[in-house]
Amino acid sequence: MKKLTLIGLCIALAAPAYAQMAMVGDDLPAFERIDENGDGVVSREEVNRLRDLRFTRLDRNSDGVISTDEVIARQDLILKRAELRQSRLALTAERLDSDADGAITREEFGGLPDFFALIDADGDGGISEDEAQNARQRLSALRP
Numbered sequence: 678m679k680k681l682t683l684i685g686l687c688i689a690l691a692a693p694a695y696a697q698m699a700m701v702g703d704d705l706p707a708f709e710r711i712d713e714n715g716d717g718v719v720s721r722e723e724v725n726r727l728r729d730l731r732f733t734r735l736d737r738n739s740d741g742v743i744s745t746d747e748v749i750a751r752q753d754l755i756l757k758r759a760e761l762r763q764s765r766l767a768l769t770a771e772r773l774d775s776d777a778d779g780a781i782t783r784e785e786f787g788g789l790p791d792f793f794a795l796i797d798a799d800g801d802g803g804i805s806e807d808e809a810q811n812a813r814q815r816l817s818a819l820r821p
Contacts, residue, residue: 711723711724711727713726734751735747735748735751737750773785773786795812796808796809796812798811
């Protein structure tokens with residue numbers, strides 16, 4: 678049983694790195710994050726660093742071993758974040774559904790904030806890489 682758990686854990690650790698590699702065409706930002714040196718090629722070393730980073734995140738007590746408790750703690754964290762996102766989406770849907778009929782029309786959907794204007798800090802009609810990065814940082818600071 679322990680061997681199966683260990684094999685499952687190894688697959689869980691390796692899968693995200695390889696899944697990100699498989700999504701290169703669909704998710705360019707993920708590719709760019711893995712391609713640390715920006716040469717347009719993801720090397721084995723870059724994938725290994727990603728895998729090592731994932732291991733470090735799971736190994737909460739830094740003892741060089743990922744225990745079942747650490748895996749469960751990570752799963753709990755992921756589930757809590759998903760529940761939080763779900764409750765935020767439900768609140769947003771309630772807010773947008775101005776006539777409370779359980780459906781959001783195109784007109785009601787237009788009630789969303791103008792995120793483009795919020796991100797386009799200099800108001801030039803375009804979002805620069807710096808503006809996008811600043812927006813990501815502001816959003817990250819709001820997350821628990």
